[in-house]
Amino acid sequence: MSVHPQAGKPALPSMLVNIPRLVTAYYTERPDPSIPEQRVAFGTSGHRGSAFKQAFNEAHILAISQAICLYRQQQHIDGPLFLGMDTHALSEPAFASALEVLVANSVEVMVDRDGGYTPTPVISHAILKYNRGRQSGLADGIVITPSHNPPEDGGFKYNPPHGGPADTRITRWIEEQANALLFDGLRGVARIPYGRARTAATIHRHDYIGSFVGDLGAVLDMDAIRNAKLRIGVDPLGGAGVAYWLPIAERYGLDVTVINGTVDPTFRFMTVDWDGKIRMDCSSPYAMAGLIAMKEQFDVALANDTDNDRHGIVSRSAGLLNPNHYLAVAISYLFSQRGGWPNNAGVGKTVVSSNMIDRVTNRLGRRLVEVPVGFKWFVEGLLDGSLGFGGEESAGASFLRRDGTVWSTDKDGILLGLLSAEMMAKTGRDPGELYRNLTVEFGDPVYERMDLPATTTEKRVLQELTPEQIRVSELAGEKIQAILTVAPGNGGAIGGLKVITSNGWFAARPSGTEEIYKIYAESFIGKDHLRRIQEEAQTFIGRVFAAAEPHR
Numbered sequence: 001m002s003v004h005p006q007a008g009k010p011a012l013p014s015m016l017v018n019i020p021r022l023v024t025a026y027y028t029e030r031p032d033p034s035i036p037e038q039r040v041a042f043g044t045s046g047h048r049g050s051a052f053k054q055a056f057n058e059a060h061i062l063a064i065s066q067a068i069c070l071y072r073q074q075q076h077i078d079g080p081l082f083l084g085m086d087t088h089a090l091s092e093p094a095f096a097s098a099l100e101v102l103v104a105n106s107v108e109v110m111v112d113r114d115g116g117y118t119p120t121p122v123i124s125h126a127i128l129k130y131n132r133g134r135q136s137g138l139a140d141g142i143v144i145t146p147s148h149n150p151p152e153d154g155g156f157k158y159n160p161p162h163g164g165p166a167d168t169r170i171t172r173w174i175e176e177q178a179n180a181l182l183f184d185g186l187r188g189v190a191r192i193p194y195g196r197a198r199t200a201a202t203i204h205r206h207d208y209i210g211s212f213v214g215d216l217g218a219v220l221d222m223d224a225i226r227n228a229k230l231r232i233g234v235d236p237l238g239g240a241g242v243a244y245w246l247p248i249a250e251r252y253g254l255d256v257t258v259i260n261g262t263v264d265p266t267f268r269f270m271t272v273d274w275d276g277k278i279r280m281d282c283s284s285p286y287a288m289a290g291l292i293a294m295k296e297q298f299d300v301a302l303a304n305d306t307d308n309d310r311h312g313i314v315s316r317s318a319g320l321l322n323p324n325h326y327l328a329v330a331i332s333y334l335f336s337q338r339g340g341w342p343n344n345a346g347v348g349k350t351v352v353s354s355n356m357i358d359r360v361t362n363r364l365g366r367r368l369v370e371v372p373v374g375f376k377w378f379v380e381g382l383l384d385g386s387l388g389f390g391g392e393e394s395a396g397a398s399f400l401r402r403d404g405t406v407w408s409t410d411k412d413g414i415l416l417g418l419l420s421a422e423m424m425a426k427t428g429r430d431p432g433e434l435y436r437n438l439t440v441e442f443g444d445p446v447y448e449r450m451d452l453p454a455t456t457t458e459k460r461v462l463q464e465l466t467p468e469q470i471r472v473s474e475l476a477g478e479k480i481q482a483i484l485t486v487a488p489g490n491g492g493a494i495g496g497l498k499v500i501t502s503n504g505w506f507a508a509r510p511s512g513t514e515e516i517y518k519i520y521a522e523s524f525i526g527k528d529h530l531r532r533i534q535e536e537a538q539t540f541i542g543r544v545f546a547a548a549e550p551h552r
Contacts, residue, residue, distance in 0.1 A: 004276030008289040011278050016266040017152045019089045025051035026093050026154075027058050033182040040064055040178040042171035043512045044374045046157030048146045051090060056146075056154035059182060061094045064156055065101035066189040067177035068142065071170065072107070077161060079134075080108040080204065082126045082141035084118025086240040086307045089265035090154030091117075091144045096194045098142060098156075103197040104190035110139075110206040117240035117263075119308030120145065120157070121398070121412035122212045127163040128406055129211065145240070145307035148281040151267050164379035164409030213247045219399075219407045219415060221422050222252040228425035233301035233314075234417070235259040235291045237280045238267050241308040241414055248418075257298070259291060280305050282312030282413070283323050283395040292319050300424050300431070302417035309411035310395040313420045318432025323395035324354035324447055325435045330416065331357060331389055332438060333423050334399055335364045338388065341404045345388035348378045351487050351498050352449075352507045352520040353393040359442040369489035373509065377490060379409045393520070446530045447522040452538065454517040454545075459510035461548045462517055462541065463495050469544055475501050476523075476532035499537070504529060506537040517541070 006012065031038035031054040038054045040047050040063060047064060049055025072078070081102060085091040102109050110126070112118050123141040130139040138161040146155030158166045158174060166174070181188050197203070216222055225232075234256055236242040242261055249256035262269055271289040273279040281287045282303040291301055291314050301314040313321045321329075331347055346367035349357045361368045369387060371377035378390030382398060383406050391397030396411030407415070420431050427434065454462070467483040474480060478501035485497050496509035496517075506521040519537050523530040
């Protein structure tokens with residue numbers, strides 16, 4: 001796909017969303033549940049959409065909030081609900097709508113003490129901290145965020161008592177209940193006016209910042225970072241973590257410079273992403289162009305997306321690190337430094353993450369747990385300590401406390417950002433230099449993701465693929481070692497397939513939200529070999545689509 005001419009440059013005024021119109025649409029547009037695109041639909045990261053497209057409106061949030069209340073009743077979840085939101089324009093009205101329903105259903109709700117924004121990992125941390133040692137009266141949480149999506153989007157996620165993303169069984173139940181409420185004109189929704197809801201006795205002000213910041217020393221060596229006197233640059237990208245960095249710097253005596261502390265729902269301060277959209281994607285060199293240009297001013301610099309579950313690491317030696325590169329470095333570093341972790345703690349990765357992680361894990365003598373895409377697959381392992389680290393190729397990860405117990409069961413971009421400073425403090429090398437050391441030991445892989453057009457029918461064919469339908473024995477001149485449609489780490493369906501050789505692999509998966517499918521590919525030989533893998537992958541998938549044509 002072609003790169004927009006404005007990519008990596010400041011957003012133009014014509015690109016900014018009209019916030020008053022967007023919020024008006026949230027309250028005035030009425031979704032039609034008979035149209036699939038206007039129903040509640042939970043993807044891998046909750047329900048997302050725009051009010052302009054009748055995909056994220058007041059009716060959706062009222063219905064989802066009531067469905068969550070019904071789920072809590074069914075599962076006897078009667079502890080407090082930790083509620084947080086990010087800085088997207090639709091998050092505040094959705095917060096108000098959710099509060100109206102939660103209070104009407106007599107839910108004890110924990111909100112930010114100062115009415116501020118709350119990152120996704122902070123909600124996960126709060127749930128786990130509250131539930132520690134409890135067998136009943138357990139807490140859960142809601143995070144109102146569309147992650148790094150454009151400014152016109154809204155999002156709504158539910159985290160059950162384990163603190164991580166709800167699994168498919170839970171989200172499907174909530175989705176079905178919410179859509180039934182939409183079809184019934186919201187007659188089953190209990191709500192009270194916002195003015196009464198926000199002053200209700202069941203609303204409790206919670207010090208999210210103090211609790212999270214005060215606990216960071218249990219998961220990171222903050223003393224080492226302070227003593228190294230590193231200059232750390234932070235760009236919150238206008239997200240929920242904007243108010244966290246000054247308390248972190250003050251509490252631990254760090255030299256932190258916040259590049260931009262502005263919160264503006266148009267995100268007019270962003271540089272434009274590859275496709276001409278404003279997107280707070282901290283793994284994109286286009287969205288991160290501003291911080292990359294400042295790399296020489298800091299020993300290490302970092303950014304997070306809008307709800308702080310993703311990380312972007314900028315070093316002097318490498319600029320913006322590829323997320324796969326940083327995951328490999330983090331795993332190599334942590335498992336050599338954390339003596340308090342269980343000896344059997346494994347490494348969690350998704351099937352579309354770099355095989356560099358496999359090679360590092362093998363050298364460490366640790367167990368590799370390869371799972372389908374989605375952080376929910378790491379929750380159980382992080383909870384019980386059987387995973388020391390869980391990470392996704394999309395720049396999301398978390399890991400255990402220094403004593404080997406759970407820190408968070410959702411992705412934590414603040415944690416991974418500060419880890420880059422700990423690495424440099426303890427090794428004297430920045431993450432880019434540490435990755436170069438790994439390439440000397442294991443080779444220098446080339447990795448790329450491609451987005452290709454696919455109809456709804458073709459996406460279904462790809463999702464239901466079996467290994468027997470791929471009738472080939474070689475890929476880019478190498479013998480195929482495995483063809484997978486389930487993840488080897490847990491037997492979960494990949495929702496596509498993965499083909500592996502000794503020096504390369506590709507995986508193909510349909511998008512859950514767009515008319516495209518994705519090919520992830522990697523070569524340890526070089527770019528030309530990667531191109532062969534990509535070309536042959538497209539040919540393989542094309543044959544599968546063609547073979548399915550008569551049966552459609």
